[in-house]
Amino acid sequence: MIGADMAATGTASPPREPLRRDREHKYIAGVCSGLGRHLGVDPLVVRIAFVAAAAAGGIGLLLYAAVWVLIPADDAGAAPAPEQRTRRGRAAIEVALGVGLLTLSVLLTMRALGLWFSDAIVWTVALLAAGGGLLWRQSLRPTPAEVSPPAPTVGLPEPPPAPEELRRERNRVLSRNGIGIALVIGAGVFFLYATGSLSAARDAVLAALVVAVVLGIIFAPWVVRLMRSRDAEREERIRSQARAEMGAHLHDSVLQTLALVQKRADDPRAVAALARTQERELRAWLAGREGGHDRLAAALESLAGEIERAHGVPVEVVVVGDRELDSRSEALVAAAREAMVNAAKFGGGSTVDVYAEAGDGELQVFVRDRGPGFDPAAVPGDRRGVRESIVGRMSRHGGRATIHSAPGAGTEVELTLPQTP
Amino acid sequence: MTRVAIVDDHGLFRAGVRAELEGHVDLVGEAASVDEAVALVAAQRPDVVLLDVHMPDGGGVAVIQRAAGAAPETLFLALSASDAAEDVIATIRAGARGYVTKNIATDELLEAIDRVRGGDAVFSPRLAGFVLDAFAGPAPASGGAADTDLDQLTAREREVLRHIARGYLYKEIALRLGISAKTVEAHVSAVLRKLQLSNRHELSRWAAERRLD
Numbered sequence: 031m032i033g034a035d036m037a038a039t040g041t042a043s044p045p046r047e048p049l050r051r052d053r054e055h056k057y058i059a060g061v062c063s064g065l066g067r068h069l070g071v072d073p074l075v076v077r078i079a080f081v082a083a084a085a086a087g088g089i090g091l092l093l094y095a096a097v098w099v100l101i102p103a104d105d106a107g108a109a110p111a112p113e114q115r116t117r118r119g120r121a122a123i124e125v126a127l128g129v130g131l132l133t134l135s136v137l138l139t140m141r142a143l144g145l146w147f148s149d150a151i152v153w154t155v156a157l158l159a160a161g162g163g164l165l166w167r168q169s170l171r172p173t174p175a176e177v178s179p180p181a182p183t184v185g186l187p188e189p190p191p192a193p194e195e196l197r198r199e200r201n202r203v204l205s206r207n208g209i210g211i212a213l214v215i216g217a218g219v220f221f222l223y224a225t226g227s228l229s230a231a232r233d234a235v236l237a238a239l240v241v242a243v244v245l246g247i248i249f250a251p252w253v254v255r256l257m258r259s260r261d262a263e264r265e266e267r268i269r270s271q272a273r274a275e276m277g278a279h280l281h282d283s284v285l286q287t288l289a290l291v292q293k294r295a296d297d298p299r300a301v302a303a304l305a306r307t308q309e310r311e312l313r314a315w316l317a318g319r320e321g322g323h324d325r326l327a328a329a330l331e332s333l334a335g336e337i338e339r340a341h342g343v344p345v346e347v348v349v350v351g352d353r354e355l356d357s358r359s360e361a362l363v364a365a366a367r368e369a370m371v372n373a374a375k376f377g378g379g380s381t382v383d384v385y386a387e388a389g390d391g392e393l394q395v396f397v398r399d400r401g402p403g404f405d406p407a408a409v410p411g412d413r414r415g416v417r418e419s420i421v422g423r424m425s426r427h428g429g430r431a432t433i434h435s436a437p438g439a440g441t442e443v444e445l446t447l448p449q450t451p
Numbered sequence: 452m453t454r455v456a457i458v459d460d461h462g463l464f465r466a467g468v469r470a471e472l473e474g475h476v477d478l479v480g481e482a483a484s485v486d487e488a489v490a491l492v493a494a495q496r497p498d499v500v501l502l503d504v505h506m507p508d509g510g511g512v513a514v515i516q517r518a519a520g521a522a523p524e525t526l527f528l529a530l531s532a533s534d535a536a537e538d539v540i541a542t543i544r545a546g547a548r549g550y551v552t553k554n555i556a557t558d559e560l561l562e563a564i565d566r567v568r569g570g571d572a573v574f575s576p577r578l579a580g581f582v583l584d585a586f587a588g589p590a591p592a593s594g595g596a597a598d599t600d601l602d603q604l605t606a607r608e609r610e611v612l613r614h615i616a617r618g619y620l621y622k623e624i625a626l627r628l629g630i631s632a633k634t635v636e637a638h639v640s641a642v643l644r645k646l647q648l649s650n651r652h653e654l655s656r657w658a659a660e661r662r663l664d
Contacts, residue, residue: 348580
């Protein structure tokens, strides 16, 4: 919404803007800046014109009020951005002041034209208008809780405002309502005073007040306690939800594995494999990169886990510069998988080290074992097919695969995929 | 023999490490908390301290900060269950000479202790990966030339780190790059220095993200 506004209020606006009150750059109700934007002139000019017209017999004020009522605001119904809420809060009070002053000026203008009501009416109506304006504006506006997030086209939904922010917003609403109520009551009191019936009303009000105070003293602690316990309950609910979620995860994973470990205590190899798999899974969960194999690091990690389980060989993965996978880099991951399976099968049980780097121009994956190695010139027959599936796959996608190996020095498969084929 | 102290708040783990190292190094003591560790280091002045990262009252970082003054010759090797970037980087920047995870094999741990004792740095493949990640972008614009040097890795240092991340040992790296093992060690030590002193925001961010617990 902010973006749209900024675009709309940019310096030059060749296509004429629809006539809307501009609440982004307003003093009272955005009438002048809205008009200025529509006409393509500096809002200041419009403002001066209005002030001049107001000075010359009050026509400007009447006009202003008319435009205010007739022209809709530009962001009606849209959710305010957090930093805008503050401005709106202050604006509500300015609006009340504006409504009050406008009403007053209209009445004074009428007096100047010879149409006079008593003081009692004039001041009462002015106060009522100010207070009423504030209250109505307040109640017609959506409360923060009702504000719906911006349209999904924007992308991610706006994160919900922090509790602190909500509390402040609520306080602001309360204080504004308080001012509005005070103004309306003031209007009533003034009317009573001006018409001389104040003392009679005072007795009635006093009686009501006494009752209210008594009831307040009796029930206030109870109300406060109710509100506090409601807050505490909500916090407790959030905490217990987090605990339940973590508990569920630990049940599904760690406790399950510990049970399996106890069952297979006589098989150290199986126990080690279980522990490693669980460790990998828990680390991924703690690092928040669980599920979703559409990124290089996550895809390689999940492959490593799969191969560890299948072959009982530890697989270490280090990734520098993670990135999203596309169809070509998926081919690279598939080739890396073949290389990892190979290393696990023929690496003589040594740790398989996988290193991937997503650099500026290319993607590289190294798969290394510390097994017996072999002479690449004399590839054993049973490994040729697998080798083809690595080298062939890479070259089909515009990359290349190199195999470094020597008898006794382990094997390293180097896969390189340039960014552009 | 190298005089080694073990600092870890899990007794079971201390016992395991003790069993692994017995006979290979001179175990001078164990500590189960930050306070105990600081007192132990001051009293025994071990050559190398195997340091847990996650402990109550500030963890390994607090031990290094508080004990370094009393025993300036003592070197710290972090031995942690965590391999999260913020833990690794924070501990190295506090002054540890190396970082290995608790699932390390016994012979590798002994080699790491020897290397730290010899004044060299110990980088696990994962730590090498973190460093390459942190120093990946262009160096941030800064005033002096000295700063820029600290904020960037040389091509050779990058190459050495890449090999460590790929699982090569120092002597294998030396062979592959056609340099001596001493030169490889010098490169790694230079990287450690940059890691500790650089102001790159990736490093300070990781260090700041670490919650002390």
